[in-house]
Amino acid sequence: MKLLVVEDHPALRDLLLRHLQRSGFVVDVAEHGREAVAMLALSRYDAMLLDLGLPDMGGLSVLAARSSTRNADLPCIILTACDALEQRIAGLDAGADDYLLKPFEMAELEARLRAVLRRPGPRAERRLQLGNLSFCLESREAYVGPQPLLLSKREMALLEELLRCAPRVVIKDQLEERLYALSEAVTPNAIEALVSRLRRKLVDAGADSSIETLRGLGYRLASGAS
Template identity: 55%
Template sequence: MLRKIGAFMKILLVEDHEALGRLVQEHLTGSGFIVDKVGDGPEALEALRLSEYDGMILDLGLPSLDGLEVLKKQRARKDRSLPIIILTARDQIGDRLTGLNSGADDYLVKPFDVLELEARLRAVLRRPGARREEVMSLGNLSVDVSRWDVRVGAEALDLARREFVLLEELIRIYPGVIAKDRLEDRLYSFDESVTPNATEAVVSRLRRKLIAAHATARIATVRGIGYRLLPGEDVEVD
C-alpha cells in the first residue's frame, strides 16, 4: 500500500499574517499533514526546541526576529537536515539567493497559490535525507517508512494516519519505551483539542489491528510512563 508523500508528516508553519497562516494550515491539514502554526521568530525557535518536525514553512518578514535569523539559528543546530521552504514578499534575486545560501531548500514569493506551496513542500520532503528511508522489522511485522507501507508477513496492514505514526515511533525506539507525552506531540498539533483518553484510543485501535493480523509484535503498556513494542504476547509492565 503506497501512500503519498506528506501523509503523517508534522510541519511547522511560521507566518505572522493570521488569515494567510490559517489558510495554509487548513489546506495542508486537509491534505493529510499535521501542522503547528506560530506567528513569530521566538515562538518558532521554541517550537523547534520542544517538538520534532518533518519540515518547516518559514515567512521571512516576521516581527521581533526576522525569519532569516530563525533559518540561520536552525541550521546552526546539531540536526541541520530539516527541510525548509521560505515565504517572502522580497522578490529580488539577491533576497532569494540570501535565503537559499543560508540553508533554505526552496522559496516561494508572495502572493502564491496554496496548491503550489503544497507541491513544493512535497518535493523537498522527497529529497534524499528529508525523511529517513528505511524498513524496520520486528518478528513478522515490517514498517517501510519511505513508502508508508506496513506488512505482517506478506500481507499489507491498512492503518489510519495516527496509527501509522504511533507504530513508527514504537518500532523506531524498540526495545525502548516511548513516553506518552512524546507520542501526543507526534500525533497532534498545538491547536488540536486532545481528550485525556485520545492517545489510549489510538493505541487500542492499533493493538487490535496487530492482533487481528496475527502480528508477533505486540504493544505493551508501561504504567505511568508510556508504551513499548514486545516480540511476543501483549502484556502490561509496571
C-alpha cells in the same frame, strides 16, 4: 511526522494546515517569528516551512535562533514571494535546505518535503520495518506482510513513532508531543485509547509484533522473537 509552518498570511497558513493534515502530518502553525522560536524550543519537529516576511522578525532570524533550540538540525524549506537571487542565497547560506517561490502547487511542496526528509541524517530511512510489519515513509502506508494495514492518520503516526524507536521504549509524554499539535486539547486517556485501537488492529491483521505497555513509563513495539 510533525511539521512547523511559519506563515503570517492567514489564507495560505490555513491552506497549508488543512492540506498537510490531510496528508497525514501533525502540524503546528505560527504567525510570528517569536512564536515560532518559542515552539522550536518547546516541541520536536521533523521539518519547518518558513516564510521570510514575518511581521515581527525576519525569517532568517528565526533560522539563526533555531540553532539554540532542540531543533538545531531541523530541515527547513523557505516560502517566499521574492525571487531575488541575493535573498535565495542568503536563505541557503543561513541553513535552509530548499527554497519555494510563492505561489506554488501543494504537490510540489510535498515533493520538496519528501526530498529534504530523505537527506542523510536521522530521518533518511525510506521504510521502517519490524518482523512482518512495515511502514513506507513516502507513501505513508503500513503493511503486514504484503497486505495493507488500514489505519487512521493518528494510528499511522503512532505506528511510525513506535517503529522508529523499536524495540526501545517511547515515553508517553513524548508520544503526546509528537502526535498532537500544540493547539489541540488532549484528554488524559487519549494515548491509551489510541494505543488500544492500534494494538487491536495489529492483532487482527496477523502482525508478529505487538505493543507492550510499561506502566508509568510508556510503550514499545516488540517483535514476537524478542
